[in-house]
Amino acid sequence: MVSIKLFGVREEDKPFIKQWAETHDVEVSLTDALLTNDTVDQVEGFDGVSVSQQLPLDEIVFKKLNQFGIKQIAQRSAGFDMYDLDLASKYDVIISNVPSYSPNSIAEYTVGQAINVVRHFNAVQRKTAEHDFRWEPSILSRSIKDLTVAVVGTGRIGSIVAEIFAKGFGSKVVAYDVVENERLDGVVTYKDTLIEAVEEADIVTVHVPGGTDTHYLFDEKVFSHFKQDAVFVNCARGSVTDTKALLKYLDNGRLLGAALDTYEGEKGLYPSDQRHTDFQDDLLQQLIDREDVIVSPHIAFYTDAAVENLIVYALDATLDVIQTGDTELRVN
Numbered sequence: 527m528v529s530i531k532l533f534g535v536r537e538e539d540k541p542f543i544k545q546w547a548e549t550h551d552v553e554v555s556l557t558d559a560l561l562t563n564d565t566v567d568q569v570e571g572f573d574g575v576s577v578s579q580q581l582p583l584d585e586i587v588f589k590k591l592n593q594f595g596i597k598q599i600a601q602r603s604a605g606f607d608m609y610d611l612d613l614a615s616k617y618d619v620i621i622s623n624v625p626s627y628s629p630n631s632i633a634e635y636t637v638g639q640a641i642n643v644v645r646h647f648n649a650v651q652r653k654t655a656e657h658d659f660r661w662e663p664s665i666l667s668r669s670i671k672d673l674t675v676a677v678v679g680t681g682r683i684g685s686i687v688a689e690i691f692a693k694g695f696g697s698k699v700v701a702y703d704v705v706e707n708e709r710l711d712g713v714v715t716y717k718d719t720l721i722e723a724v725e726e727a728d729i730v731t732v733h734v735p736g737g738t739d740t741h742y743l744f745d746e747k748v749f750s751h752f753k754q755d756a757v758f759v760n761c762a763r764g765s766v767t768d769t770k771a772l773l774k775y776l777d778n779g780r781l782l783g784a785a786l787d788t789y790e791g792e793k794g795l796y797p798s799d800q801r802h803t804d805f806q807d808d809l810l811q812q813l814i815d816r817e818d819v820i821v822s823p824h825i826a827f828y829t830d831a832a833v834e835n836l837i838v839y840a841l842d843a844t845l846d847v848i849q850t851g852d853t854e855l856r857v858n
């Protein structure tokens with residue numbers, strides 16, 4: 527019987543893994559530990575490996591996988607920037623990812639968080655908790671229908687966000703992307719530059735991939751072109767935002783607020799329990815302490831549909847490599 531070792535397994539993954547294993551008649555062994563130099567020996571004797579990795583793997587891990595006859599690592603996320611793909615290839619290890627597992631989940635969360643910032647959610651919650659039930663100008667809001675939304679990156683997720691705002695709320699939607707999405711003909715108006723898109727927008731939401739091309743795409747210069755009282759939403763990758771520049775434009779009153787599901791220093795933090803540690807990330811703490819910012823720990827995707835798809839697509843890829851030597855989801 528084919529056997530697969532899964533690392534980084536969370537409680538909510540288990541029923542979907544069990545169901546997949548029964549359907550495919552595959553033996554699975556689960557651990558919540560991550561794949562590291564210390565745990566790689568657990569792979570010996572298995573036919574395949576699936577992980578939910580956040581940090582890079584040392585060469586010794588690839589070397590041992592190769593010695594154990596493992597031909598692949600199936601990453602249970604879209605992002606694979608933590609892998610040294612050349613190193614993986616050097617040891618004949620195919621890396622696969624799950625490029626799309628529930629774009630609707632992320633799009634729905636994005637829209638919800640944008641509305642929460644526009645409607646002063648944090649302030650209203652605090653006031654209500656203090657039994658201050660007054661209506662006052664500080665929490666006076668605007669109707670989403672009257673706002674212009676800029677969607678930056680109109681791929682799988684951004685295109686759904688654009689459609690929800692345009693068709694669901696009747697907002698005007700402008701967009702910026704290096705490649706225009708034909709599906710959005712008649713839904714959005716594409717702008718030639720990022721600055722032209724943000725200059726018009728009351729809500730700016732970013733859905734581009736991480737990487738060198740998009741690192742600090744939202745820097746001081748771009749924030750300086752935001753409209754007065756604009757809202758910034760980042761449910762994409764932390765690295766696309768220069769957090770210090772964002773804080774400057776929140777402090778100087780240009781931006782109304784921000785919703786940040788991702789953060790440039792999140793690796794090793796999201797997800798983890800830091801309640802009993804001496805929390806040292808001052809930049810993240812500044813964001814958390816602000817009433818005009820809603821911070822969440824990279825949970826836009828976190829629905830049952832997404833968790834199931836991550837498991838099923840990753841394990842299908844593992845089985846493909848074991849049975850055919852390759853997978854459509856390989857990234858190296």
Ligand code: NAD
Pocket residue numbers: 604605625626629632678679680681682683684702703704705733734735736739740761762763787788824825826827828
């Ligand atoms: P996608 O590849 O389908 O779309 C990305 C779009 O960005 C493409 O249309 C591409 O042309 C465009 N793009 C690339 N570089 C650009 C640039 N420099 N300027 C403008 N546009 C550019 O990706 P997707 O599946 O829609 O994912 C979007 C983002 O969401 C990614 O950053 C992904 O990592 C993130 N994501 C977040 C979560 C979460 O839970 N928060 C979950 C999954 C994915």
